[in-house]
Amino acid sequence: MKRLVILGGGTAGTVVANKLRRRLSLDEWRITVIDRQRDHLYQPGLLFVPFGGRVDLLRSRRRLLRNGVQLLIGEVATVDPERKSVRLFDGDVVGYDYLVVATGTSPRPDQTPGMLGAEWRRSIHDFYTYDGAFALREALQEFTGGRLVVHVVDQPIKCPVAPLEFTFLVEAFFRRREMRDQVELVYVTPLDGAFTKPIASRYLGRLLDERKITVETDFLVERVDAERKTLVSYDEREIDYDLLVTVPLNMGADFVAASDLGDELNYVPVDKHTLQSRAYPDIFAVGDANDLPTSKAGSVAHFSSEIFVENFLQYVEGVAMTHRFDGHANCFVETGHGKGLLIDFNYDTEPLPGRFPLGRLGPLSLLRETKANHWGKLAFRWIYWHPLLKGRRLPVPSRMSMSGKHRPDEEVRP
Known part of the structure; x- marks a missing residue:
């Protein structure tokens, strides 16, 4: 029985656990998620709370994980990469064959x-x-x-x-x-x-x-x-x-420093395309827990997790990882008065004006205030709780597309 342990049940940890549960046989794999809290927090919703926004922000972590994924509530003290074990503050020790660090980042x-x-x-x-x-x-x-x-x-x-x-x-x-x-x-x-x-x-x-x-x-x-x-x-x-x-x-989890796994801000150094640890090949870091040179945003957790899953499945089969994350991120930017902007970019291309996601068809505008972008941000809440966290594929490609984008000095014809 191969043991996959995922540290952190936030956005990236939940998406990875649910996607891999669909792809890995329970006869051969045991998937365990370790998190210190029983409830999952919808972090994008915190922005609206100070202004009287909806307060339905918490849901049971157990109910968000697919059947067959084990959930262990506890706080990680250290990771021993040599012995392939995770020690919790309560004294429990959890062994692993493959480890995914998904403990995010926190304000300090x-x-x-x-x-x-x-x-x-x-x-x-x-x-x-x-x-x-x-x-x-x-x-x-x-x-x-x-x-x-x-x-x-x-x-x-x-x-x-x-x-x-x-x-x-x-x-x-x-x-x-x-x-x-x-x-x-x-x-x-x-x-x-x-x-x-x-x-x-x-x-x-x-x-x-x-x-x-x-x-x-x-x-x-x-x-x-x-x-x-x-x-x-x-x-x-x-x-x-x-x-x-x-x-x-913002800093990563303290156990990353205690385990000598991270940089000065407790982020795990990884290959920016595969998310594999530079120091320990059986350790990967996803979501905000790594040092990727891109935004620490939910979209990055989502897009990079899809790439990670495909690479991980190749890795455990002993073949080369052929999928490459390009740093794709997109974010709705609330601008008040019922409007918002949308930005879409990656490692190599900065946010540009244009239309998204279907080229000139849009229907969303990039780098332009519209009511549609505001409603897109509000609609994301349902998308987050349902298809995204459950590991279902969304109709937005993981890799960024230049379709519909243009530089501000370029002429745009209708």
């Missing part, structure tokens, strides 16, 4: 001096966690005006467009409450623009300008002076706030 406010303390979730908030999103909802309801700063500590972060989405949504929130003139909005980023890619950064930057949102770029925070309500950068710039909504440093 403890890594920035002054961020945690008496003002945490009072004047300093996050929205990337369940408790944080609900605490921020209360804070926004009580906010009567002043300077609200949306702040990103450093890249990479889970869903890199989410801070921008929050900024657009909070601007619309205050406008609906007829108090926009009483709120100064500032977006603070370590990047040299609104986004990591130049063309998308220009499009998104224009939207920030139109909404009179100040952008502070190249800001590398050294500490938070919670008493003075001030962000302080390494070059001694200071930004004051009345309410701070921050995206703390």
Whole structure:
């Protein structure tokens, strides 16, 4: 009996477990998912919680996994790649023949001096966690005006467009409450623009300008002076706030460091096309748990998992892995007022304007605000809980297509 152990039952871990359960015989394989929590969190929904959005965010992890996949609730302490074993904090040891690390990435406010303390979730908030999103909802309801700063500590972060989405949504929130003139909005980023890619950064930057949102770029925070309500950068710039909504440093799981499996941020170094560990060939890392040079986004978890499954099936048969992940990512970007943008890109091609996914037929527009993109984002919730997590193939190719895309300086004929 061959033993496949998957560490983490989030998006990537669940998709991989369910897809492989369809392809591997239970007479020959035992598939075990280990996660420390019994409930699965729909993380994209956290963005809407501060504004009174739907709160149906949790579902039983056991019910999301196909029959035949074992679920073990426990927290991983260390992995021993030489002995091929996983030790849990409760003392249990689980052996494996093949290991998939899918433990994602998490915000670490403890890594920035002054961020945690008496003002945490009072004047300093996050929205990337369940408790944080609900605490921020209360804070926004009580906010009567002043300077609200949306702040990103450093890249990479889970869903890199989410801070921008929050900024657009909070601007619309205050406008609906007829108090926009009483709120100064500032977006603070370590990047040299609104986004990591130049063309998308220009499009998104224009939207920030139109909404009179100040952008502070190249800001590398050294500490938070919670008493003075001030962000302080390494070059001694200071930004004051009345309410701070921050995206703390994101890091991988602590056991990755304890097991000497990762880099300085606890991400597992992998081949960017096969997701195979560079150090241990029987270990793979999927989703946000690896060091892929692309976005830590749900779409990457989805597309790369499909490539991984095909490669894994070849690998266990002892043949060369022939499928290559190209870094494909796409993200809906909420821009407020019932509209949204859509971006689609990969390792080699930055987000471009055009139509998606059926070339000129669309029906969705790339890098253009439309109501259809907003509804596409809302519809993704159903897609996520049903076909995606269950491991069913979606009608969007894993590899990025240039069909329907064009560079802004190219002429587009109808």
